[in-house]
Amino acid sequence: MDADKNAATRPSMKIGELAKTANISTRLIRYYEEQGLIESTRAANGYREYDPVLVDRVWQIRGLLEASIPVKIIRDILPFLDDPCDIHVTEASPELIAALEEQHEQMDQRVHFLTRNRDAIAAYLESIRGARHL
DNA sequence: TTTCTTACA
């Protein structure tokens, strides 16, 4: 079924390939790994090998990071993102829960902030377009 | 050629 373009979930992607596929630098990939955000195995020659599913994982990490979520928290919720069914919730410490609630609240505020500005810009654009037609 | 580690800007 998959002869050439489907190496779906096999631990074999070199850092350069992952970088190109996920559109991030190899430098950042190594950095995420240093921070314990992603894992990799090592080939006999010492080269890192990545599971192709990390392409998505990297995007999730970027999103979380861009939302200013601390690496410490990302580390804790990443395993949950892997299998949402896994019951990490049961062992979530009060500290983690508190941190996540705070982050959630902050994200909510950002969403409102962005929404408001987006609408303001949309309205401004509208008025400009209208004026242009005069 | 690609990747690795370490380190500086």
Place this chain on the structure above:
DNA sequence: TGTAAGTA
């Protein structure tokens, strides 16, 4: 984060 150096 990018980039340089010296390897494997």
